[in-house]
Amino acid sequence: MKKSTVTIKNLKLNKENTNICVPVLEKTVVEAIKEGKQAGIAQPDLMEIRLDLLEENQLGNAQDIFIALRGHMPYLPLLATYRSQGEGGNGKMDAKGVFGLYRAIDASGCVDMVDLEMSWDPAILQEGLEHFTQKGVATLVSYHNFDGTPTVEEMVNQFIQGEQMGADLVKIAVMPQSPKDVAGLFAACANAWDVLTIPYVGISMGDLGKITRIGASTFGSCMTFAAEKNKTSAPGQIETTKLRRVLEILNDEDDTP
Numbered sequence: 001m002k003k004s005t006v007t008i009k010n011l012k013l014n015k016e017n018t019n020i021c022v023p024v025l026e027k028t029v030v031e032a033i034k035e036g037k038q039a040g041i042a043q044p045d046l047m048e049i050r051l052d053l054l055e056e057n058q059l060g061n062a063q064d065i066f067i068a069l070r071g072h073m074p075y076l077p078l079l080a081t082y083r084s085q086g087e088g089g090n091g092k093m094d095a096k097g098v099f100g101l102y103r104a105i106d107a108s109g110c111v112d113m114v115d116l117e118m119s120w121d122p123a124i125l126q127e128g129l130e131h132f133t134q135k136g137v138a139t140l141v142s143y144h145n146f147d148g149t150p151t152v153e154e155m156v157n158q159f160i161q162g163e164q165m166g167a168d169l170v171k172i173a174v175m176p177q178s179p180k181d182v183a184g185l186f187a188a189c190a191n192a193w194d195v196l197t198i199p200y201v202g203i204s205m206g207d208l209g210k211i212t213r214i215g216a217s218t219f220g221s222c223m224t225f226a227a228e229k230n231k232t233s234a235p236g237q238i239e240t241t242k243l244r245r246v247l248e249i250l251n252d253e254d255d256t257p
């Protein structure tokens with residue numbers, strides 16, 4: 001059953017609310033715990049642990065990051081992401097390996113959401129979606145293109161595909177080559193507003209696309225990725241506290257003179 005709002009703890013993910021997600025990008029479990037606690041001070045709405053950036057010998061203990069951060073910030077939803085090299089990350093494992101890693105980490109009981117790439121082997125992607133749905137872990141199906149921006153129609157189709165696969169949320173992050181591409185991403189989100197039931201995330205990356213990290217709230221994108229100072233996981237990310245301020249100005253109904 002498709003839901004228009006995904007609720008995790010006090011967080012509501014839907015097109016009426018834009019939430020700030022801050023990624024943790026460290027090489028070791030110890031550093032990731034330290035950085036996660038530090039990033040939590042700016043009070044993001046969600047935290048993403050980028051497992052693909054951990055050194056390989058750290059992956060066996062990756063669940064300790066989730067356990068420690070849950071203990072430190074019990075209210076904060078945690079997203080597990082292993083971004084493959086093909087989609088702009090550092091991950092070398094195939095979909096089967098990533099599914100296994102997510103399952104191992106989920107044994108901690110501290111994972112609220114997992115990122116599954118649309119480019120995964122379809123059978124494993126389906127298995128992953130069913131497995132985590134059954135476990136009550138939210139599934140975010142994602143598509144990234146660091147080279148360019150597909151047509152509006154293609155992006156809308158990707159949103160629709162994510163919903164049809166049975167994901168709880170769907171995300172696309174694309175690279176603009178022109179202002180027209182940025183407008184295209186906004187157009188795809190505006191269309192998703194009408195045709196999609198599940199919550200969605202749309203990002204146009206780089207300096208050119210920065211406006212989409214702010215304008216997300218106007219176009220129904222339920223999540224925008226921010227960064228700790230000098231710790232961006234993708235080009236164009238804005239610092240958490242600065243982004244929060246801008247979103248507050250945009251969303252403050254009493255602020256119009």
Ligand SMILES: O=C1C[C@@](O)(C(=O)O)C[C@@H](O)[C@@H]1O
Nearest residue numbers: 023081173203205225233234
């Ligand atoms: O998918 C995304 C979005 C992102 O690529 C961005 O552009 O903000 C950043 C990644 O950490 C995250 O997994």
